[in-house]
Amino acid sequence: MAQAVRHDAMRARNLSLVLREVRTHGSLTRASLAEVTGLTKTTVSKLVGDLLDAGLVVETGAVRAGERGRPGVEVRVSGDRVAALGLELNVDYLAVRVVDLARRVRLRLTQTVDNRLSEPLDVIGDLRRLALSALAQAEGTGLRVVGAGLAVPGPVDVESGEIHSAPNLGWRNVPVGAALDLGVPIRVENEANLAALGELWFGVGRADFLYVSGEIGIGAGLVVNGALFRGARGFAGELGHVVVTPEGPQCRCGARGCLEQYAGQDAFFDAVGDRSPYAHGIDAIVAQLEHGDAATLAACDKAGWALGVALSSAINLVDPHTIVLGGIYAPLFPWIGGVVAETMGGRLAQLRAQAPPVEVSQLGSEAAALGAAGQVLETVVADPAALSERLTDRRDPAPR
Amino acid sequence: MAQAVRHDAMRARNLSLVLREVRTHGSLTRASLAEVTGLTKTTVSKLVGDLLDAGLVVETGAVRAGERGRPGVEVRVSGDRVAALGLELNVDYLAVRVVDLARRVRLRLTQTVDNRLSEPLDVIGDLRRLALSALAQAEGTGLRVVGAGLAVPGPVDVESGEIHSAPNLGWRNVPVGAALDLGVPIRVENEANLAALGELWFGVGRADFLYVSGEIGIGAGLVVNGALFRGARGFAGELGHVVVTPEGPQCRCGARGCLEQYAGQDAFFDAVGDRSPYAHGIDAIVAQLEHGDAATLAACDKAGWALGVALSSAINLVDPHTIVLGGIYAPLFPWIGGVVAETMGGRLAQLRAQAPPVEVSQLGSEAAALGAAGQVLETVVADPAALSERLTDRRDPAPR
Structure with missing residues (x-):
């Protein structure tokens, strides 16, 4: 049993390693993947097969002659299956972005508001409507939205999804993550942190x-x-x-x-x-x-x-x-x-x-929502095995 | 050849792993080391043998009944062989400490001075005399001083050992590491950084x-x-x-x-x-x-x-x-x-x-010199293999 757990852990780690290398290089053949990861070609082929099945990578169609052996088909990260929702709740606007695993922005919704000294539940309700509309549109195009990130203007308890204090909204101790209730996991984070990550990944x-x-x-x-x-x-x-x-x-x-x-x-x-x-x-x-x-x-x-x-x-x-x-x-x-x-x-x-x-x-006020989505995509790349289990286990694929 | 390099790298990593676990736990039997590291008992015995030979660990004499198999002898980090020199060059004092691998302070030399607007070579000369005296005393007691750390009051280029600027000394661009010339590797670092590390390891x-x-x-x-x-x-x-x-x-x-x-x-x-x-x-x-x-x-x-x-x-x-x-x-x-x-x-x-x-x-003004010595000891724990090679290769064991 301990051995089985170890094997699963190793497979999970190697799936992540392969997906990460594919992303870093843009596209790679299985033979090149074996070289850069140090894994055997047999192991790489099995892992690539799993990533293909989960819709996380796709074959490019391009065939490249390897340094050794027969030419191989390249794979790249697929933007067609898995996506994430990036949300921003700020003082003067609400923003929603859908970003796919290949880091392409697939949908942009922005609403100008004035949330100063607002009632949290009203604002969260507005953002929820915007987010559900984006979710529906994304799933309508065949994307599976696996999670949401939410950027808020103030310090946050990342574990509980609670805003500790947002002086410019006039909010204190608002459990915004729980209140948003989108039917997908939500990670709440300070907007400047997420904007920085947005700049890192998209800017x-x-x-x-x-x-x-x-x-x-x-x-x-x-x-x-x-x-x-x-x-x-x-x-x-x-x-x-x-x-x-x-x-x-x-x-x-x-x-x-x-x-x-x-x-x-x-x-x-x-x-x-x-x-x-x-x-x-x-x-x-x-x-x-x-x-x-x-x-x-x-x-x-x-x-x-x-x-x-x-x-x-x-x-x-x-x-x-x-x-x-x-x-x-x-x-x-x-x-x-x-x-x-x-x-x-x-x-x-x-x-x-x-x-x-x-x-x-490079991104202006879009940075935080993109960072929020990007952070969800990072969790997919860090543990693709957990995602494929979730995709398989989930009986009710549609968000509530 | 590639295989041989890999084997050496793995041995080096495992030596460090074993030494680190011994330090963390205070003392451990070979059987317990095999459990906490996940290595086989044969591998652990070989590694512990190498660490014993290099004088980095020592058998405690205590015998403990293991959960399985026959009782084993515990090993702990040895303070009897390897030591480091911690130096501080500050505006109003010079300090030298000798600290052994078990993090015991073996020698303390402090000299009150006024180094404001001083001539770098004069001050470095004073510190060198103090350090050489400490080195001689340490080696006289059978310790092998494997390196020195130097704390200085200003930003430093750690690579070159050059003080970028120390406004309170009136120094700019002083290659203090090279000038000190103690016959052991010297690592120069800002005093506040080293004091923080001193506090971490000794305070x-x-x-x-x-x-x-x-x-x-x-x-x-x-x-x-x-x-x-x-x-x-x-x-x-x-x-x-x-x-x-x-x-x-x-x-x-x-x-x-x-x-x-x-x-x-x-x-x-x-x-x-x-x-x-x-x-x-x-x-x-x-x-x-x-x-x-x-x-x-x-x-x-x-x-x-x-x-x-x-x-x-x-x-x-x-x-x-x-x-x-x-x-x-x-x-x-x-x-x-x-x-x-x-x-x-x-x-x-x-x-x-x-x-x-x-x-x-907990340490007052001794923190930086202790941190400087501690940082040298960390390089030993991070790569004990490199040290045992150096100890073997070195033809002239005495500092110049």
């Missing part, structure tokens, strides 16, 4: 960076060697509450002088003199900047300076390779990137040869 | 904490799952240059309002009105505090407040499980710990259920 493609999420709140996600750094209790990355000036303006978190009060979306729009960005949108702000509007340019300088101050603290503490600015900082980058880099550089010049480069996010 | 024994090193400079070492977090370029943990007030007093690093200007040893002694701490020592300060001296108590409050502000930024960013205050903060802890915890707690209260606990270092 800049670097393996070491600090992603800065400029939304109503400001979060950060630290990616180290291709993995998210979560901290001891999962609360790492609260860049928005890093001190800019200890006796500065009162923050919604209860402290004073937090970065969010200088460079958060609300503070920024206040400085611009525009309190209705949800009507005008960031595009209007960008247009003002393009026309050289002095107040808007000054608001960028102020926000950029504060961001540079807080990032210099972050760089001193965690030494990220690169800074990636996302959220509203992505469209504002041409006007804000320079002052951020200058402020950082000025503070850091003597301690290190050079400050980390400041780059713009 | 509090936790696996997740942020160690704060209060010296002339203030550094921090983040330990995550029992490993040091170094950052992308190895410069993580520069807590002393986290912003307290962006336009505050000028710091030696070139920026303004860094934590060091509020809570570093010099700033603290300035606030106390005592510029000769090297004459009077921290003990005099502690005596003043015990007598309720108002200026000294006020200096503790100011330093503790600034430390609490900077730590709240650090906690928001990296979410450590526990804060461990070391260096001068260890003797000052009864007067500084409370205000640090209060300031942190006040800023963090609404974002998380509770702020991380603040604890006092």
Whole structure:
């Protein structure tokens, strides 16, 4: 019995190894897979057969002459069967993305809202409707949605799916994962963390960076060697509450002088003199900047300076390779990137040869929902055996 | 040939595995080692034989009846053969420690100095004399010193052993590892990083904490799952240059309002009105505090407040499980710990259920030198095979 368990564990590990190598290389023959994994060709053929049966890989049709032996058919990750739902519940929008195992985005639904000081159940109900609609559409095209990831603007207990506190929603201790009830497993996570992972898997493609999420709140996600750094209790990355000036303006978190009060979306729009960005949108702000509007340019300088101050603290503490600015900082980058880099550089010049480069996010506000979906897909790649068991065991394939 | 290399690599890995398990459990029989490692008893016996030959483990003499089969002799890590040198070059002292593989401190040499704005070669010469004396004494007792670790107060290029910048010494780009020239491999590292590792291996024994090193400079070492977090370029943990007030007093690093200007040893002694701490020592300060001296108590409050502000930024960013205050903060802890915890707690209260606990270092200013030695011992445990080859190959056993 112990032997059988061991065999299953080894098979599970090898299935994951093979799937991972196929993804890394784009496509591979069974012979090449045997070479890169160190497994025998017989074992690889069996494992590839299982992955084909589960719909996780597909033969490309391309035939390549191997270095030894007869030509082989290549396999690649299949985007036709397994998919994941990426959800974001934020202060001013709800977003749903369906992403397949080949990391193609198959469906995008976004709804503009104002969730400030909202009733959690109302907002969760809105998101649920959007998510169920996406689920139905995805399953209608033959995709099997195996799980959902949900990005929320605040620290989360990942185990229980409970939001600990989301000051900008006015929520505390909301069990959002359980309340959403989509009929598929849901993993809830802080939006900045997921945006960082989105950037890792769908955007800049670097393996070491600090992603800065400029939304109503400001979060950060630290990616180290291709993995998210979560901290001891999962609360790492609260860049928005890093001190800019200890006796500065009162923050919604209860402290004073937090970065969010200088460079958060609300503070920024206040400085611009525009309190209705949800009507005008960031595009209007960008247009003002393009026309050289002095107040808007000054608001960028102020926000950029504060961001540079807080990032210099972050760089001193965690030494990220690169800074990636996302959220509203992505469209504002041409006007804000320079002052951020200058402020950082000025503070850091003597301690290190050079400050980390400041780059713009490739995904903007889509990053978190993509990261949420990507995280579900990672669990599939980490343990394809568990998924094929689930697909086989499940008697009721349709989501409730 | 490829097969032979594989066999050597497997043996090396298994030697490390066995040595690690022996250390973790304190002592184990060969039969128990076979159980915990999953290796066969024959393999374990061969590996234990090799470790005995290399002097890395020793039989305890204790005989324990196994669950199955005949009673076995237990082995434990041997402290009698292999040792490491831990060095610290700091602004106001030089320290040398000899630590054996069983993590016992065998020799302590400390020299009080004033290295501010010093000539690197003079200071390195002083440290070299101290280290050679320790080496000779250690080898005289039959220990083989297999390497040295050196802690320095500033960011380091670990690869080259070069100090990038040590503002409080007035040094830039000093290849201290090469200059020290002790006849054993030397690994140079930031003192706060090594103090954190010292605390991990010789002190509090936790696996997740942020160690704060209060010296002339203030550094921090983040330990995550029992490993040091170094950052992308190895410069993580520069807590002393986290912003307290962006336009505050000028710091030696070139920026303004860094934590060091509020809570570093010099700033603290300035606030106390005592510029000769090297004459009077921290003990005099502690005596003043015990007598309720108002200026000294006020200096503790100011330093503790600034430390609490900077730590709240650090906690928001990296979410450590526990804060461990070391260096001068260890003797000052009864007067500084409370205000640090209060300031942190006040800023963090609404974002998380509770702020991380603040604890006092178990090692004080000895932490970095112990961590430096401990890091060398870790390389032995990680690859005992490499060491036994080196011991065999080396024609000239005495250090130059």
